[in-house]
Amino acid sequence: MKKSTISIEVELNEDKIPESIFWEASDSTIVQKQKAKAILLAFWDSADKTALRMDLWTKDMMVDEMADFFYQSLITMADTYDRATQHKEGAVSMKNFAKEFYSSFREKQLKENKA
Secondary structure, eight states: OOOOOEEEEEEEOTTSOEEEEEEEETTOSOOSOEEESEEEEEEEETTTTEEEEEEEEOTTOOHHHHHHHHHHHHHHHHHHHHHHHOOHHHHHHHHHHHHHHHHHHHHHHHHHHHO
8 A cells, every 4th residue: 555644843942833834735736835824634433423623824924814724724624515415506515615714804804994
């Protein structure tokens, strides 16, 4: 059986807040560690029927970047859900929520920038 490894390295400051996040994958053609400002990682524990997650972001991640990150993550989660379940209506519902979320964020940003 072939194995693949994904490594994540998080540098923390004295208050244990992420300063930087790096990742690399053994099957990647990219040789260097890749820098990231945030990570959402989830595992499904089938014994307990619970999702185990790790959500980290660096202190220099901007709010608009976080909104973009969540929007794109929600859209790709909907695509994954559709491929895995063939439940198109559920995937469409998730994408509609993502679009509403992003639209609401943008409206809030515009109002705050005008003030």
